[in-house]
Amino acid sequence: MSTIDNDLAELVEEFDLLGDWEERYRYVIELGKDLAPLTDGERNDANKVRGCASQVWLVTEPQPGGAVVFRGDSDAHIVRGLIAVLLRLFSGRRPDEIMAFDVKAAFDRLGLAGHLSAQRSNGLASMAARIRRDAEALATA
Numbered sequence: 769m770s771t772i773d774n775d776l777a778e779l780v781e782e783f784d785l786l787g788d789w790e791e792r793y794r795y796v797i798e799l800g801k802d803l804a805p806l807t808d809g810e811r812n813d814a815n816k817v818r819g820c821a822s823q824v825w826l827v828t829e830p831q832p833g834g835a836v837v838f839r840g841d842s843d844a845h846i847v848r849g850l851i852a853v854l855l856r857l858f859s860g861r862r863p864d865e866i867m868a869f870d871v872k873a874a875f876d877r878l879g880l881a882g883h884l885s886a887q888r889s890n891g892l893a894s895m896a897a898r899i900r901r902d903a904e905a906l907a908t909a
Contacts, residue, residue, distance in 0.1 A: 800848030806841040819894030828902040863907035
């Protein structure tokens with residue numbers, strides 16, 4: 769079974785192979801294209817992520833056995849890609865795994881912190897915080 773750290777290491781390796789940030793942005797956008805779209809009903813106020821300049825929705829689905837599946841979408845291509853990165857790290861994990869993971873350090877390892885605009889960095893942090901809050905709520909339920 770894959771761990772968050774293993775998936776992060778794979779992402780870091782993939783980013784390192786790409787070289788410059790223009791190529792990395794294109795790759796992030798490509799990752800976003802593979803996201804399954806949300807239904808119109810899932811694009812609701814309850815699923816909307818606050819703190820993002822773009823429209824972002826995140827669906828949290830507890831699974832039998834304690835894992836949590838996340839699905840998300842955005843109206844912006846690069847943000848869809850950032851959602852894909854977060855889902856790769858967190859979807860299918862148990863809440864305790866999600867809460868124990870240092871997402872800021874992961875963004876630093878990927879180089880995202882230094883290469884995103886302030887608005888996108890804030891949005892990415894808002895999406896990660898929402899995932900963490902949902903995991904915490906499920907852990908205490």
